[in-house]
Amino acid sequence: MTTPPGATSSVDAVAADALQNALATEHAALWVYSLIIAFLPAGQATRARADLEAHRMLRGQVEQTLTDIGARPVSAQPAYATPQPVTDARSAGNVAVTAETDALRAWRAVLEHTADVLLRKAALQALTEGTLRCARWRTTTDQSPAIPTFPGAP
């Protein structure tokens, strides 16, 4: 979509598609956290619940934003394929890392696909908060460096 010079419209179809993709990763992250809680020791389960809540809030905000610009938010899938079967705390932590990493990619892509300053700010905050969540699960699963050096880079 091309915007005529001087138009005030700021979130175009390209940005909306990037937001839809971010929403899809938020759906997947919610599914993952719901799945893994049962496999985690108490402390990690508490963290997983907090992370799930953070994704739930983000999902709601993205859905509302998409609705407001006239887009129909993508729905969650009934289930998602995990790279490895989740059978214990370790594999549960690994899939949390995967979900957070996917979401980081999607949020960085939002940043790169919009010129809207407010949407960029929101995407950067999602990227920043997600980096912290990702780093905690990478620490739990002994991945190094715990903090990704270029969070969300493809």
Next chain:
Amino acid sequence: MGARSVMRDGALSRRRLLGLALLVPAGAAAGGGSLSACTVGTPRSGPDPLTALAEKARSDAALAAAVLAAAPDLADRVEPVRAARAEHAAALDAEIARLGPSRAPSVPGATASPRAATAPTPATLKDALDGSAREAQDLVGGLPARRVGLVGSVAACCTAYASMLAAP
């Protein structure tokens, strides 16, 4: 999902989008304030705005090395900071070089700040990373698409390391 036309109306509810910006847990962009003055994607004359970020990355890496020299037992926490900031400097330099020497910094060596005589601590490093994150965040509103991902990643990484160093 790429080809679906998702737009019915090009105008965005600014109020709602602001809601998205504000309801994501605060912290990342809290130090901003200069974003609204930016014009996205407009090339500017003068030094490349990424030059200052690259210099910050280099000085953070040097600071981390100094913290390590003074307290080698902190290697587990501090060496990853040094390595990450060195990688940030290299990536930012590569992006600056992509646009050519005409955008090279006009004030060489302007960034080196005098170091205190006492050995730097993790708290000093945390403050430096907070400052670097803020500087990167402040650029995000105005950068061209090709650069904003890199700078956003650098900002997010610096914030995460600052948070890690703040933890006991």
